[in-house]
Amino acid sequence: MRNAGDGAELGEIEAIYRRRLPELxxxxxxxxxxxxxxxxxxxxxxxxxxHRRDQFRGEGSLxxxxxxxxxxxxxxxxxxxxxxxAVPLDExxxxxxxxxxxxxxxxxxxxxxxxxxxxxxxxxxxxxxxxYAAIAGALEISTxxxxxxxxxxxxxxxxxxTGVRS
Amino acid sequence: MTRFSxxxxxxxxxxxxxxxxxxxxxxxxxxxxxxxxxxxxTNGHDPRxxxxxxxxxxxxxxxxxxxxxxxxxxxxxxxxAAAAYALGHPVIDFGKAQxxxxxxxxxxxxxxxxxxxxxxxxxxxxxQARAITTVRIDGKTHTLYVAPTKxxxxxxxxxxxxxxCRADRHDASASHIDTGGMGGxxxxxxxxxxxxxxxxxxxxVEYADGQKSDLPFVxxxxxxxxxxxxxxxxDAHRRAGHQPVxxxxxxxxxxxxxxxxxxGGEQPxxxxxxxxxxxxxxxxxxxxxxxxxxxFAVRADDGARIGLWIAPERxxxxxxxxxxxxxxxxxxxxxxxxxxxxxxxGLQGGGKHVTxxxxxxxxxARVEARFADGDRIELAPKEGYLVWPIPARHYPLGHRLxxxxxxNSAGRTIATRRIATSQRGLYPCTKPKxxxxxxxxxx
Numbered sequence: 001m002r003n004a005g006d007g008a009e010l011g012e013i014e015a016i017y018r019r020r021l022p023e024l025x026x027x028x029x030x031x032x033x034x035x036x037x038x039x040x041x042x043x044x045x046x047x048x049x050x051h052r053r054d055q056f057r058g059e060g061s062l063x064x065x066x067x068x069x070x071x072x073x074x075x076x077x078x079x080x081x082x083x084x085x086a087v088p089l090d091e092x093x094x095x096x097x098x099x100x101x102x103x104x105x106x107x108x109x110x111x112x113x114x115x116x117x118x119x120x121x122x123x124x125x126x127x128x129x130x131x132y133a134a135i136a137g138a139l140e141i142s143t144x145x146x147x148x149x150x151x152x153x154x155x156x157x158x159x160x161x162t163g164v165r166s
Numbered sequence: 167m168t169r170f171s172x173x174x175x176x177x178x179x180x181x182x183x184x185x186x187x188x189x190x191x192x193x194x195x196x197x198x199x200x201x202x203x204x205x206x207x208t209n210g211h212d213p214r215x216x217x218x219x220x221x222x223x224x225x226x227x228x229x230x231x232x233x234x235x236x237x238x239x240x241x242x243x244x245x246x247a248a249a250a251y252a253l254g255h256p257v258i259d260f261g262k263a264q265x266x267x268x269x270x271x272x273x274x275x276x277x278x279x280x281x282x283x284x285x286x287x288x289x290x291x292x293x294q295a296r297a298i299t300t301v302r303i304d305g306k307t308h309t310l311y312v313a314p315t316k317x318x319x320x321x322x323x324x325x326x327x328x329x330x331c332r333a334d335r336h337d338a339s340a341s342h343i344d345t346g347g348m349g350g351x352x353x354x355x356x357x358x359x360x361x362x363x364x365x366x367x368x369x370x371v372e373y374a375d376g377q378k379s380d381l382p383f384v385x386x387x388x389x390x391x392x393x394x395x396x397x398x399x400x401d402a403h404r405r406a407g408h409q410p411v412x413x414x415x416x417x418x419x420x421x422x423x424x425x426x427x428x429x430g431g432e433q434p435x436x437x438x439x440x441x442x443x444x445x446x447x448x449x450x451x452x453x454x455x456x457x458x459x460x461x462f463a464v465r466a467d468d469g470a471r472i473g474l475w476i477a478p479e480r481x482x483x484x485x486x487x488x489x490x491x492x493x494x495x496x497x498x499x500x501x502x503x504x505x506x507x508x509x510x511x512g513l514q515g516g517g518k519h520v521t522x523x524x525x526x527x528x529x530x531a532r533v534e535a536r537f538a539d540g541d542r543i544e545l546a547p548k549e550g551y552l553v554w555p556i557p558a559r560h561y562p563l564g565h566r567l568x569x570x571x572x573x574n575s576a577g578r579t580i581a582t583r584r585i586a587t588s589q590r591g592l593y594p595c596t597k598p599k600x601x602x603x604x605x606x607x608x609x
Contacts, residue, residue: 014192021191022183030181040265040293043191047198107179126177157173 007054008062016063017046023128024070030123031074033108038074045073064137067130071120071138113160117141118153125150197291200316201389257385258298266295266311270323274313275603277321277331283589288333289316292603299384303356303398310396314389324358324396335362335391343369343426345413347399353409354428357381358396366393367418371428375408436492443471450494453477453485461548466519466555468594474524474553488553490514491524507581508533508570511552515592520556522567529580530572538587539565561593563609 017024021042028045029038049069056065111119120139124130130138132146141149266274274292281287295313301324302308309325315333319340323329332344344359357371369381383395399410414425436448439455449455458477465471474488485494491514507527514521526533526547533545533552537560545554560566572581590601595608 017192017195026181026183030177035181036265043194043198043293046195047202050195050199051202107176110176111180122177126174127181154173157176161173161176 008049008056008065010050010053012062013046013049013053013066016066020063020128024067026127027067027123028070028074030111030127031071031120032077037077041073041077042070045070048073060137061134064130064134067124067128067134067138068140071124110157110160114153114156118149118156121146121149122153122157194291194293197289197316198294201291201294201314256299257387260296260298260312260387260390263296263298263386266297266313270295270297270311272603272605273323273329274311274321276605277329279601279603280591280605280607283586288319288321288331290321290331290333291315298386298394301396303396308396310384310394312386312390312392312394318389320360320390320392322360322394327356327396328358332360332362332392341424343413343415343424345426345428347428353399353404353406355399355404356397357399357410357413357428358394359413360392360394361415361424362392363415363423364391365417366415366423368416368420369393369395370414370416371397371410372412372414373403373408374406374411375403377403377408381413441473444473445489447475447487447489448492449475449477449487450479450485450492452480452494453487454480461551462553464553464555466521467558468518470519470555472519472521472553472555474551476549476551486524486551488521488523490521493524506583508572508583511570511583513556513567513585513589513592515594518594519558520561520593521553522556522570523553524551526550526552526572527581529574531575532573534571534573535567536569536571537565538563538568541565558594561595563587566593 024042025035025039027038028041029035032038032041046066046069049066056062111122114122117139121135124135124138132143135146135150136143139146271292274290274295278287278290278292290313292313295311298310298312300307300309306326308327311323311325312320313322314320315331317334317336319331319333319335321329321331321333327348328346330346332340334340340362343361345357346359347354347357349355353374361369364385366383366385369383370378371381372378381395381397383393385393403409410428412425412427415423417423437451438446439449440446454477458475460473460475462474463471464473470489472489474486476484476486479485479494483495486492507530510525511522511533512524514523522535522545528550530547533547535543535545535554537543539560541560543557545552556567566587567585568587569585570581570583571579572583574580590609591607593608598606599609600606
């Protein structure tokens with residue numbers, strides 16, 4: 001039994017990582033916009049969690065604490081990507097532009113229209129099936145706000161989808 | 167424009183469900199955590215949290231003095247932006263550098279999993295590989311990729327050129343500039359290397375004719391914390407008597423931090439010879455080829471002919487060579503002094519056969535090879551040399567060579583040596599095993 005302020009056990013972190021890895025990567029991919037970036041962000045986030053596991057105060061669930069670190073790391077990745085210095089590489093990259101790529105581009109544009117908090121809440125709810133308390137913990141907002149945020153997210157998304165159709 | 171029927175469809179299309187790959191994911195987490203701990207212990211701060219501008223700025227202050235502080239901030243912005251394009255003294259923020267491609271990750275990963283044994287692996291973290299900068303040499307662009315190691319060092323790789331590791335930033339060699347490159351007939355044609363000394367402010371190459379010139383380098387921030395250089399030796403210094411001879415690292419006060427001789431680029435120390443029935447043989451240049459004696463002529467189970475020759479060494483001593491190895495000693499014997507009698511007898515493989523080779527103390531009259539399945543085979547060295555193809559029946563695990571025992575002429579045991587059976591990629595097999603990162607080897 002862990003007491004508040006004792007920190008998290010490495011085994012507990014590992015268990016959550018192993019159990020939730022597909023969802024963690026899916027949410028991280030959604031936030032960062034790339035599967036590679038998402039996977040890397042999850043790895044970095046859990047490394048940070050392992051490194052700082054003594055700082056877990058037990059005020060909420062360990063899983064919510066881990067999700068919070070993952071979300072923070074993903075936001076950091078997005079911010080860094082925006083500031084990245086271009087490096088000329090000698091390995092030419094080719095991109096495929098086809099129907100799948102077009103769908104991806106459209107859906108990214110669509111979801112990108114949502115405010116960040118709504119987007120995050122939607123990802124955590126849909127991809128990771130987190131309950132309101134866990135989403136609240138991950139996004140550092142109140143549980144009551146989660147419900148309202150998700151409702152707004154769905155409404156906005158539907159509105160945007162309608163706009164797309166027309 | 168694409169049409170969407172539901173929110174679920176939008177989110178499914180955004181990130182389709184994907185299978186979790188079989189990469190060593192949790193181990194990678196732990197390795198990254200170790201790196202964080204090591205960095206925190208070394209630097210007193212967390213490299214992922216510290217603002218890079220502050221650190222780079224601090225570095226600039228240390229180099230140029232407080233009087234240049236304002237200028238330093240401006241210079242930093244220029245430097246970071248320009249860093250990828252030209253080596254000068256750019257400071258590259260490792261955390262912001264572009265991640266390596268899958269191929270690059272595989273290349274670094276192969277350094278890890280491709281090591282003959284886990285103990286020899288550099289501890290590199292392949293997924294953290296980053297593209298640092300590019301240098302054009304003779305019309306070709308070379309990209310520097312760097313990945314950290316668990317011991318605070320790094321592995322690096324210049325595309326189309328060379329790569330390597332300085333895995334431990336605290337080992338004996340860490341205080342020296344690493345000097346390497348590519349050699350031509352009259353000296354080095356390309357110089358490359360690295361250094362860990364953060365106080366390093368200027369690198370200088372000195373040539374045999376006394377001329378000197380600065381070497382551009384790039385500094386990479388934590389967790390790498392090292393400087394890197396790649397330099398094309400000018401044509402005027404690719405001639406004998408004008409070739410690069412040393413590299414010196416100075417601090418901001420022009421005090422020498424380290425000076426290293428440039429090795430390599432000399433005449434090759436072996437020459438290629440052909441003998442009927444054998445592959446090209448790399449023979450020590452000091453060996454008197456015409457005075458050679460063949461001590462062994464054997465066949466491996468795959469049909470390959472294997473030989474061992476000796477010849478006098480010019481200046482005294484003896485040289486030997488086989489299909490895969492060569493060497494000389496000017497003391498007249500390959501094993502002497504404090505070297506254990508069986509120390510220079512080892513396994514050579516990685517192809518279609520494995521051989522036991524090459525030097526044995528002259529005190530040893532016979533060698534007994536002992537195998538994991540209980541088999542024992544006696545071997546007779548000649549003049550302090552031995553080459554013997556391991557029988558194919560002893561390639562599989564459970565049947566491999568485990569011990570060598572050396573006896574003197576009176577039949578007394580005078581040396582024993584344990585042989586590891588877990589060297590990956592040494593013995594042939596029918597089904598190579600995948601170790602990840604595109605590396606497949608026989609276990």
